[in-house]
Amino acid sequence: MSDAPEMNPSPAKQAEAHPLDALTGGAFSAATSGDRAARIREWLGTQPSEEQLQEVFKELSVRDKSVARQVRERIDDIRRAKSQEVIAVEWAQKAQDLLAAAPLNVTEAVSWQRDAAKAGAPLSREPLAGLKQQLAERVKTIEDLQHRVQVQREAAVLLAQRIEVLSTKSWHDAAAAQEGLRADVTNWQAQASELTGDASWPSVNDRFPPQLQNSQAQLLVVWEAFESALTLTQAAAADEQAPLPPVPMWADEIRVARGLPSELVAAAPAKAVASRPAKVDAMHKQQAAVQAVQPALQALAAAQDKAAAIAELRALLKQQGRWLDAATAQQVHEQLLAAGDTQGWQPQQVDRVREELVAKAEGLLARPEGQALGGRKLQEALRQLREQWKQADQGAAPNHALWKKFDDACNSAYKQVEAWLERVRAEAGQHKTARLALIDEVKAWAAAHAQTQDWKQATRALRQFAERWRDGGHVGEKQFAELQTAWKQAMAQAEAPLHAAQKASIDRRHAMIAEAQVLADAPSLRIDAVKALQQRWQAEAQAVPLDRKHEQKLWDTFRKPLDEAFDRKGAERSRAPSLEHLPPHDRAVLEAAKALQAANASGDASQIRGAMAALEAALHAQPSAETDVAVTEAASHTDASPSAVVKQDRPVVAVRGDDRPGAKKEAVAPVRDLRASARKDTRPQRAERGPRLGDAAFRAQREALEGAQFALRKLAAHAHGEAVSHLVDAWVHRDAERLPSAQELGGKVTAQVRNAWVQAVAAPATGDAGEALLRLEIAADVPTPAEHLSARRMLQLQLLTRRNAATPDQTWSQDVATVLAAAHSDAAARRLHNVLKPLMRK
Numbered sequence: 001m002s003d004a005p006e007m008n009p010s011p012a013k014q015a016e017a018h019p020l021d022a023l024t025g026g027a028f029s030a031a032t033s034g035d036r037a038a039r040i041r042e043w044l045g046t047q048p049s050e051e052q053l054q055e056v057f058k059e060l061s062v063r064d065k066s067v068a069r070q071v072r073e074r075i076d077d078i079r080r081a082k083s084q085e086v087i088a089v090e091w092a093q094k095a096q097d098l099l100a101a102a103p104l105n106v107t108e109a110v111s112w113q114r115d116a117a118k119a120g121a122p123l124s125r126e127p128l129a130g131l132k133q134q135l136a137e138r139v140k141t142i143e144d145l146q147h148r149v150q151v152q153r154e155a156a157v158l159l160a161q162r163i164e165v166l167s168t169k170s171w172h173d174a175a176a177a178q179e180g181l182r183a184d185v186t187n188w189q190a191q192a193s194e195l196t197g198d199a200s201w202p203s204v205n206d207r208f209p210p211q212l213q214n215s216q217a218q219l220l221v222v223w224e225a226f227e228s229a230l231t232l233t234q235a236a237a238a239d240e241q242a243p244l245p246p247v248p249m250w251a252d253e254i255r256v257a258r259g260l261p262s263e264l265v266a267a268a269p270a271k272a273v274a275s276r277p278a279k280v281d282a283m284h285k286q287q288a289a290v291q292a293v294q295p296a297l298q299a300l301a302a303a304q305d306k307a308a309a310i311a312e313l314r315a316l317l318k319q320q321g322r323w324l325d326a327a328t329a330q331q332v333h334e335q336l337l338a339a340g341d342t343q344g345w346q347p348q349q350v351d352r353v354r355e356e357l358v359a360k361a362e363g364l365l366a367r368p369e370g371q372a373l374g375g376r377k378l379q380e381a382l383r384q385l386r387e388q389w390k391q392a393d394q395g396a397a398p399n400h401a402l403w404k405k406f407d408d409a410c411n412s413a414y415k416q417v418e419a420w421l422e423r424v425r426a427e428a429g430q431h432k433t434a435r436l437a438l439i440d441e442v443k444a445w446a447a448a449h450a451q452t453q454d455w456k457q458a459t460r461a462l463r464q465f466a467e468r469w470r471d472g473g474h475v476g477e478k479q480f481a482e483l484q485t486a487w488k489q490a491m492a493q494a495e496a497p498l499h500a501a502q503k504a505s506i507d508r509r510h511a512m513i514a515e516a517q518v519l520a521d522a523p524s525l526r527i528d529a530v531k532a533l534q535q536r537w538q539a540e541a542q543a544v545p546l547d548r549k550h551e552q553k554l555w556d557t558f559r560k561p562l563d564e565a566f567d568r569k570g571a572e573r574s575r576a577p578s579l580e581h582l583p584p585h586d587r588a589v590l591e592a593a594k595a596l597q598a599a600n601a602s603g604d605a606s607q608i609r610g611a612m613a614a615l616e617a618a619l620h621a622q623p624s625a626e627t628d629v630a631v632t633e634a635a636s637h638t639d640a641s642p643s644a645v646v647k648q649d650r651p652v653v654a655v656r657g658d659d660r661p662g663a664k665k666e667a668v669a670p671v672r673d674l675r676a677s678a679r680k681d682t683r684p685q686r687a688e689r690g691p692r693l694g695d696a697a698f699r700a701q702r703e704a705l706e707g708a709q710f711a712l713r714k715l716a717a718h719a720h721g722e723a724v725s726h727l728v729d730a731w732v733h734r735d736a737e738r739l740p741s742a743q744e745l746g747g748k749v750t751a752q753v754r755n756a757w758v759q760a761v762a763a764p765a766t767g768d769a770g771e772a773l774l775r776l777e778i779a780a781d782v783p784t785p786a787e788h789l790s791a792r793r794m795l796q797l798q799l800l801t802r803r804n805a806a807t808p809d810q811t812w813s814q815d816v817a818t819v820l821a822a823a824h825s826d827a828a829a830r831r832l833h834n835v836l837k838p839l840m841r842k
Contacts, residue, residue, distance in 0.1 A: 020056055023048075027067075028059070037067045044070065050078050084122045091116040095131035099138065104203040106142055109135045141200045149208045152192055156215040159184055160222045167226075171233045171250040178230060185223050192216055289324050292316060297335055306339045353392045354402045361385055361409035365416075375420025382410055382417065424474070431473035435483050438468055439490050446494035455544050458498050465491070505544035506554070512537055513558045520561035525569055530562060585621065586697040592618040593697075593704040600704070600711045608708050608715075615701060619693075724836045727757075728829050731820050736762040748840050753813040760820040769822035771795065772815040773831050779808035779815075780835040785827070812839050 018028035024043045030036040040060075048056075053075050060068035091112070098109050113132055116123060123132055163181065166174040192212060195201065201209075233245040236254045244251040255261075296313045303309035317332070324332070333344040364373065364381060373381065389406060442465050452458055469487060512533060519529055537558060541551065582590065592615040599611035693701070723744045730738035736758045742751050770788075774795050777784050784792045799805070808815065812835075819832055 018059075020059060023052065024056060027056075028063070033064055033067060036064055037070065040067050040070055044074055050075065053078070084120060087116075087119055087121045088125070088128055091119065091121045092127050092131055095128070095135060099131070099134060104138055104142065104200070106139055106203065106205070109139050138200065138203075142203050145195060145198060145200055145204050146208050148191075148195055149204070149212050152188065152195065153211055153215045155188055156219040159188060159219055163222050163226045167229075167247050168249055170253060171230065171237075171245075171247075174226075174230055174250075175234065178227075181223070181226075185219065188219065189216070286325055289321075290328050293324060293328060293332065297332065300335055300339055310336065310339055310341050350392055351399060351402065354389070354399055354406070357385055357389055357392070358402055358406045358409065361406055361413065364409070364413040375417055375424070378413060378420070379417045382413055385410065427473060428475045428479070431475050432479055432483065435469065435472045435475070435487070438465070438472065439483070439486050441465075442487075442490040442494050446490070450497060452497070455498060455501055456542075459545050462491070462495060462498070465494075501544050502546055505540060505546065508540055509537070509554050509558070512540070513554070516558055517561045520565035525565050534562075582694065582697070585618075586694045588618045588621065589615070589693060589697040589701050593700040596704040596708055600707045603711070603715065605712060605715050608711055612705065612708050615704065619701065721837065724833055724840065727836065728833050730761055731832070732824050732829065734761055734765070734824075746840050749813070753817075756813070756817045757820055760817045763821060765821070765823040767818065767822045769819040769828055772818040772822075773828060773835075775808040775815045776812055776819070776835040776839070777831065779812045780838045782834050782838065785831070 021028050025039045027036050027039040027043065030039055040056075043056075053071055057068055057071040057075060060071060094116075095112060098104065098112060112135060113123065116128065121128055123129060159181070162177075166177060166181075195212065196209075229245050229247050229250070232243070233247070233250045233254065236242040236244055236251075237257065240258055244254055293313075293316060296309075296316050300306070300309040300313055313332070313336070321329075336344045361382075364378060367373065385406075389403075445461065445465075449458060449461075475483065515533055516530075519526060519533065537555075541555075545551070546554070592611070596608070596611040596615050599607040602608075723740045723746070726738060726740045727745070730736065730740075739754070739758055739761060742749060742754050745754060770791065774784065774788065774792050777792065778796065778799075799807070816832070816836070819828065822828075
């Protein structure tokens with residue numbers, strides 16, 4: 001036994017309960033994940049709100065993701081239900097709009113269910129379930145109407161056939177069947193009226209109402225002709241003097257009743273004798289064919305392997321099909337369709353299809369000039385025609401005559417295909433030789449330019465090689481695969497030096513991008529270093545070309561930090577400096593610019609002009625006296641310095657001649673002094689310019705002057721418009737006192753002209769202003785109202801004939817006086833206002 005004291009373990013400190021345990025039934029304090037999942041499922045059964053679900057999911061997603069997935073699915077279900085409610089409202093509105101439309105659009109109604117299901121609408125819940133049922137019933141009603149229209153058409157055809165058959169029988173039979181036919185025709189018309197009177201009839205497809213109308217018109221025509229012929233026949237039977245009916249059978253019957261010989265019986269015996277043997281032979285063959293086909297039909301109906309039974313039946317139909325009657329042929333067609341054969345058997349259409357194929361085959365060579373098919377298309381057309389012939393020939397009796405014509409036409413067309421194939425083979429051989437030569441050329445070029453440094457020329461040459469390979473012509477698929485492998489190897493060998501140079505160039509450019517970032521991050525931007533770096537980049541870009549997109553991407557990356565640095569520098573430069581740190585001249589210009597901006601805001605032209613004059617004076621102000629003294633002292637110190645003295649060297653003149661002692665030297669021509677100080681300046685003297693302004697002062701004065709000029713133009717236009725309005729107002733009231741002054745009217749209106757206008761306004765209204773207004777509109781080149789266009793054209797023609805007369809541009813002031821002397825009208829006032837604005841501004 002150990003002597004160590006016995007230690008009792010203390011109970012573990014109970015963990016604090018989670019705040020959401022009370023809500024979820026202790027899910028957060030569960031010992032295992034299974035218990036937690038069970039408690040979460042029980043809590044979800046209480047249908048908690050979305051906010052509670054969000055809160056629980058936020059906490060559970062950190063502790064147990066597998067259990068949190070259940071909460072997440074419930075949140076998704078709630079959101080999905082909300083979105084489905086919105087979608088259900090939208091599609092319910094669409095369905096109600098479709099049902100409320102007077103002519104129901106069947107196409108949209110049918111596609112409504114499909115589109116709603118694609119959009120995720122809950123079609124199994126109300127109200128969409130009821131709306132879907134209503135739309136389906138409406139569509140079914142419309143389709144039933146369309147089906148009944150087709151039945152009515154067939155019934156009309158059958159009634160017409162019954163009436164025509166009666167014309168081949170005795171007229172007594174026709175008279176006996178007249179009442180039954182009348183009842184059937186009346187019943188048919190009632191059914192047709194019931195169709196057109198249905199509430200859903202406007203929604204029927206547009207092609208069905210004309211069909212029903214045509215059937216009704218044809219049936220009525222046949223019925224009326226039958227009744228009129230039967231009436232004539234009954235009259236001819238009662239009276240021997242009455243004319244014979246137009247029906248040959250009934251007329252011959254009346255003729256026999258009158259004791260005359262029959263005209264129809266005379267030709268019948270010879271024709272019957274000639275056709276009797278052929279009819280007997282055809283009947284025997286028909287019976288044999290029916291007896292041979294019936295067991296095959298029974299075997300098809302009872303067979304488990306439908307495909308084998310269909311094949312046996314079609315093989316039998318090739319031999320016996322041509323002798324089958326119409327009823328047996330229809331039975332064969334229906335049983336084939338029921339057995340799963342989509343083509344069925346319609347021998348009456350096979351020959352027509354064969355004739356169409358023969359026409360198509362013959363038309364391959366008989367195409368218009370310039371529309372002939374190429375070799376490939378002609379080959380495909382022949383293959384399709386032969387496949388169509390095989391399909392049409394299955395299960396039908398062969399037609400050797402049509403087959404021979406079809407085969408001859410196809411063989412004639414295939415001669416062109418053979419010639420094309422020979423040409424293609426020859427061209428493929430030439431193309432293969434050219435491609436092999438191109439591969440050898442690329443290999444030779446790669447060996448010759450392995451050490452080249454002209455990468456632009458190398459890129460251009462490789463691009464030309466690729467274009468020549470792309471335009472190398474057609475070769476077979478197998479040959480092209482072999483040639484393509486050799487071509488890729490040759491191009492990889494030729495492009496290897498270029499790719500290595502491009503990779504090195506990309507590394508250098510990334511290094512320059514890093515340098516640009518360092519320069520941009522520096523406190524002061526070094527312009528000389530930036531220019532040098534840009535020059536290095538341009539030299540690198542010109543030396544080694546890259547892919548255009550990649551090169552542009554690298555350039556944008558290189559430019560971005562520099563552009564940002566320049567933008568920062570521009571923002572710092574444009575930041576308005578304080579007036580204390582500005583030179584006196586810049587400070588004066590800034591103050592004058594601010595005064596001009598205030599004058600612009602006031603809208604007073606005199607203040608604006610005064611402020612502009614003050615700004616001009618500040619701009620051309622000379623430096624102050626202190627500045628002059630400083631400049632003079634600096635100049636004196638500069639002149640006193642020894643370095644300021646420049647030694648005037650004597651010009652050296654080269655002399656050519658005899659340099660012996662005692663030789664007479666020729667006179668040296670005077671030397672022209674080409675120095676700038678010796679040239680005479682003939683340029684005109686320029687005015688003294690003020691000192692150079694700083695950036696802030698220059699921009700401020702420029703913006704202020706531009707604003708002042710714009711304000712003056714605006715004020716001038718406003719004053720001009722007011723003057724024109726006052727002039728028209730004086731004419732309206734015929735008050736000369738309201739006429740604007742000469743200064744307000746502008747420089748185009750002299751005092752003499754204004755006096756004439758005053759007299760015209762003051763005098764009583766006389767004369768007509770029509771021609772004067774037209775002359776003013778011609779002078780101002782403004783449009784004339786539509787009702788006076790003809791008069792303006794006539795006046796323009798008259799002015800062309802008056803050679804020495806003054807033009808409207810010269811007499812517009814007199815024309816205005818003429819208008820002012822006439823009576824006022826609103827239309828004339830508007831026309832006068834429109835012409836005076838441009839005329840007084842010119």
